[in-house]
Amino acid sequence: MKKLFLTTSIYFLGAFSAQAEDKNIDHDVDIGTLHGQLRYSTEVFAVKPNSRVSVTLNNTDEMIHNWLLAKGGKVDLARIAESALKLGAEGMKQGFIPKDNAILASIGLVQPGKKRRITFTAPKEIGDYPYVCTFPGHSLTMRGVMKVSENPEKAIAQVNKIVAENTTPRNGVLEVGDAPRVVRVHVKDVDSGRSIAVGLPGGVNYLFDAEKLMVRFGWTGGFLNVAPDRKGRGGGTCRILGDKFEVGATEFPLRIGNPDKDPKVRFGGYSRLGNPAFLYEVDGAKVSQTVSGRPGTKALTYGFRVKNPSGDVYFLIKGDGFTVSSTAGKWSAKTSILKVPQKEAEEFFVSLEHQ
Amino acid sequence: MKYLRSLFPVVLASTLIAPLPAQEKPSRIPAGYTAEEIETPEGASLGVGGMEFAPDGSLMLCTREGEVWKYIIKEKQWSLFADGLHESLGLWIDPKTSETFAIQRGEITKLIDTNGDGRADLYESFNAGWGVTDNYHEYAFGLVRDSKGNFYGTLNTSLSWPGWARSKKWDIARVWTTGFKDTEGKMGRAAKYRGWCFKVTSKGEFEPFAAGLRSPAGIGINKDDELFFTDNQGDWEATSSLHHIVKGRFHGHPSSLWDHPDYKGKDLNAIPLKDYEKLWKRPAVWIPHGELATSPGEPIFNYTGGKFGPFENQMFIGDQGRSNIMRVSLQKVGGDYQGVIFDFVNRLQTGCIRHVFAEDGSLWVGQTGRGWGSAGGKEYGLQRVSWDGKTTPFSMHDVKLTKTGFTITFTKPVDPSMAKEAQNYMLERWGYAYHPRYGSGKTNLKKEAPTKVTVAKDGRSVYLEAPLEEERVYKIILKAGVYKAKDGSGMANNTAWYTLNQLIQ
Structure with missing residues (x-):
């Protein structure tokens, strides 16, 4: 959430810093990267039509990233990301920037701790222009939107409406600042006594069930009202704030070796270094799962790391109304199972986007 | 509570707060x-x-x-x-x-x-x-x-x-x-x-x-x-x-x-x-x-x-x-x-x-x-x-059951002439009911003075003879304001509750 305010301030400050450096620049935008989260720190910014825009990709993360601005929508981004992936070994040289007519501007690979800057002219047409990191495995979550508007300030304010207004708990409302929040409470209408609510910066939230070891649902916007747990005797069921969306899970989703065999699982806890990672064992194999999403979208991406699985890894999903994509394996719409070969299971991402 | 509060928001709040001003110090x-x-x-x-x-x-x-x-x-x-x-x-x-x-x-x-x-x-x-x-x-x-x-x-x-x-x-x-x-x-x-x-x-x-x-x-x-x-x-x-x-x-x-x-x-x-x-x-x-x-x-x-x-x-x-x-x-x-x-x-x-x-x-x-x-x-x-590392408060240190009564030990010697008087002690005893209901009142409540009082020579303990029953709580009250140490100090807590589940055989 704080990130979105930052965006606003960048817009105002932009005029001053641009004057100092380059008289022709109308908007000077700094885009950082969030540690271990596969996300940009700025996920939305707004500019005037036909203005001069400077974007600096400031890579504060420990992974390599790039930045690519395009016109179009999800389909175009998916096509571009796929062509980037197809570059293979050649991609490292070309910065994973493929040739595609939809690309408006791009910054090639930026090493950890480095920054690179680009200047371009914004489109004349008012609208939303997505940007993405096309480094393999990053494009599902590492996205943002450049808004072209006659009134950039208003455009940003409208985006901010989806997230809460301050970071101070008030009237039981817990909000998310610039670091993820992990809170174990009972949540209304969740039939688990071991719910963990996670709020990510930017207004993407989800509920991890430490009993079934899976994400139960996601929600966008405000995080959590914990008053039922903190007032009087407490222990009440807390309310999620914002718009809930389903991600189609009804049971623990992973299988190793055989998709029809019930797995033996054990919850191991979670790490809070960077993006929270849930730890558990499936048939003896250690699994770490991160979850990320982007503000304003009803999508969650699971990052699975499976250590030494004894066979292929299967990801099972039930339910309708969302798109499944992944960085590894083969999805069968018929069985609703993603099969990830044993040797690719060390790290793979699965994205579930609500339609 | 909630209902009352909404009816008398101001009056109730002030009457509730008023009687409890001395919260800085414990009352005892x-x-x-x-x-x-x-x-x-x-x-x-x-x-x-x-x-x-x-x-x-x-x-x-x-x-x-x-x-x-x-x-x-x-x-x-x-x-x-x-x-x-x-x-x-x-x-x-x-x-x-x-x-x-x-x-x-x-x-x-x-x-x-x-x-x-x-x-x-x-x-x-x-x-x-x-x-x-x-x-x-x-x-x-x-x-x-x-x-x-x-x-x-x-x-x-x-x-x-x-x-x-x-x-x-x-x-x-x-x-x-x-x-x-x-x-x-x-x-x-x-x-x-x-x-x-x-x-x-x-x-x-x-x-x-x-x-x-x-x-x-x-x-x-x-x-x-x-x-x-x-x-x-x-x-x-x-x-x-x-x-x-x-x-x-x-x-x-x-x-x-x-x-x-x-x-x-x-x-x-x-x-x-x-x-x-x-x-x-x-x-x-x-x-x-x-x-x-x-x-x-x-x-x-x-x-x-x-x-x-x-x-x-x-x-x-x-x-x-x-x-x-x-x-x-x-x-x-x-x-x-x-x-x-x-x-x-x-x-x-x-x-x-x-x-x-x-x-x-x-x-x-x-x-x-x-x-x-x-x-x-x-x-x-x-x-x-x-x-404070130096002041010995005058207090019952312990109460132990004996075959025929209770021995109270003290942190310092009692005033023997006061302590030997049976009228300075009260013994209450009662039982509790075991049932699925919420709580139990006292059952078989009896109050009596000890039948015999013996003060030890060093004044550090007092023996009280009393009729003993199993499965009872014995409340032993030392007379407030009267019960004093030999050095004249009074006590902050003058009551003991002893749970007698079993008698000494």
């Missing part, structure tokens, strides 16, 4: 002791759920709000160590390695700071062997560890009776037995091992340890690895109580027996009351409701080597309702513990639930006043009770 505290308020971190609700000292001397505490705080005493500096736990009501820190374990509703969690920045970043699930639902009363209390590395904690029963929260959801697994109404026995079992004391081995294996607990808000352990817990008055619990936990014991509340292998598949409501009573292990000490406590917390033993005054090896228990600290001395009779309880410090700033002795011998009292109406009225707090 023995000579030589002081209670000091500790400033808590600004902006944080600090409903204390657990407290321990770390090997570096800092105080760690976990809260009902799910946070773990570190307090560096010398610098009066607070820092947040962990957050987002689910109502953490117990903490254990390894005195050598600083390894930190917290109990929350759903599990015991090891909190690890892997990058050394002072904040836990790995929340490792150590054990989650019990069941938990979203029933608000399913507290998990702890946390103690014996010399072999086993953890122990206690699990509250679920609150469940027809119509609660206008829902049928919690109308499950209660025991009221034949002859009673099905609205009795309000606490029950909504998930596995509710109402049990559990053990978790050093390897993290769960073992149900003892059954029959109702609302066991505090667990304590002595030097000999003996376990004790306190329970709160309610259904099947005549009044608040202190129990000695032994593996396999049944402490009185039957809904936990659903998870006992001997009762699998049995209709617990078809078992008659007298059978439960036979199975029931009476508490070591009854804590009379209202007179002494309404909702006791953690029992803790005083092993300070005399730094906390003349009460070495005795047990201290705080109470959440009356915001007092009580003192217990146990006696083994017929192989089982029974004993005496006194009030010690009365009316602290709010409900006392967790206690820990510091290296300097002061008693740190973790407090929460939210939800049940605690005397003092603060929502949360932290206080420290210290002894």
Whole structure:
């Protein structure tokens, strides 16, 4: 959430810093990267039509990233990301920037701790222009939107409406600042006594069930009202704030070796270094799962790391109304199972986007 | 309460606040002791759920709000160590390695700071062997560890009776037995091992340890690895109580027996009351409701080597309702513990639930006043009770049962001419009913003066001869304002409650 305010301030400050450096620049935008989260720190910014825009990709993360601005929508981004992936070994040289007519501007690979800057002219047409990191495995979550508007300030304010207004708990409302929040409470209408609510910066939230070891649902916007747990005797069921969306899970989703065999699982806890990672064992194999999403979208991406699985890894999903994509394996719409070969299971991402 | 408040918002508030102005000082505290308020971190609700000292001397505490705080005493500096736990009501820190374990509703969690920045970043699930639902009363209390590395904690029963929260959801697994109404026995079992004391081995294996607990808000352990817990008055619990936990014991509340292998598949409501009573292990000490406590917390033993005054090896228990600290001395009779309880410090700033002795011998009292109406009225707090190291308060030190009466020992000699008068003593005795109803009044209440009084030559003890009965609480009252030490000092607490379960054979 704080990130979105930052965006606003960048817009105002932009005029001053641009004057100092380059008289022709109308908007000077700094885009950082969030540690271990596969996300940009700025996920939305707004500019005037036909203005001069400077974007600096400031890579504060420990992974390599790039930045690519395009016109179009999800389909175009998916096509571009796929062509980037197809570059293979050649991609490292070309910065994973493929040739595609939809690309408006791009910054090639930026090493950890480095920054690179680009200047371009914004489109004349008012609208939303997505940007993405096309480094393999990053494009599902590492996205943002450049808004072209006659009134950039208003455009940003409208985006901010989806997230809460301050970071101070008030009237039981817990909000998310610039670091993820992990809170174990009972949540209304969740039939688990071991719910963990996670709020990510930017207004993407989800509920991890430490009993079934899976994400139960996601929600966008405000995080959590914990008053039922903190007032009087407490222990009440807390309310999620914002718009809930389903991600189609009804049971623990992973299988190793055989998709029809019930797995033996054990919850191991979670790490809070960077993006929270849930730890558990499936048939003896250690699994770490991160979850990320982007503000304003009803999508969650699971990052699975499976250590030494004894066979292929299967990801099972039930339910309708969302798109499944992944960085590894083969999805069968018929069985609703993603099969990830044993040797690719060390790290793979699965994205579930609500339609 | 809520209803009244909305009707008389201003009037009621002022009349409630007016009679309680003198909250800075406890209304009753023995000579030589002081209670000091500790400033808590600004902006944080600090409903204390657990407290321990770390090997570096800092105080760690976990809260009902799910946070773990570190307090560096010398610098009066607070820092947040962990957050987002689910109502953490117990903490254990390894005195050598600083390894930190917290109990929350759903599990015991090891909190690890892997990058050394002072904040836990790995929340490792150590054990989650019990069941938990979203029933608000399913507290998990702890946390103690014996010399072999086993953890122990206690699990509250679920609150469940027809119509609660206008829902049928919690109308499950209660025991009221034949002859009673099905609205009795309000606490029950909504998930596995509710109402049990559990053990978790050093390897993290769960073992149900003892059954029959109702609302066991505090667990304590002595030097000999003996376990004790306190329970709160309610259904099947005549009044608040202190129990000695032994593996396999049944402490009185039957809904936990659903998870006992001997009762699998049995209709617990078809078992008659007298059978439960036979199975029931009476508490070591009854804590009379209202007179002494309404909702006791953690029992803790005083092993300070005399730094906390003349009460070495005795047990201290705080109470959440009356915001007092009580003192217990146990006696083994017929192989089982029974004993005496006194009030010690009365009316602290709010409900006392967790206690820990510091290296300097002061008693740190973790407090929460939210939800049940605690005397003092603060929502949360932290206080420290210290002894000045020199003043011996005039007080009963202990009461021991003999074959024919009680021997009271004192912290210093009594005035013998006053102490030999039988009229300066009053003995009350009563029993309690065991039943699924909420609490019990006193049964078979009798009041009488001792039949004989003998003052020891050194004035340090007084023997009272009295008619003795088993399964009674004996309340021994020394005449207020009259009872004095030889040096003229009066006493802060003139009453003792001795639980006589068994006579000395």
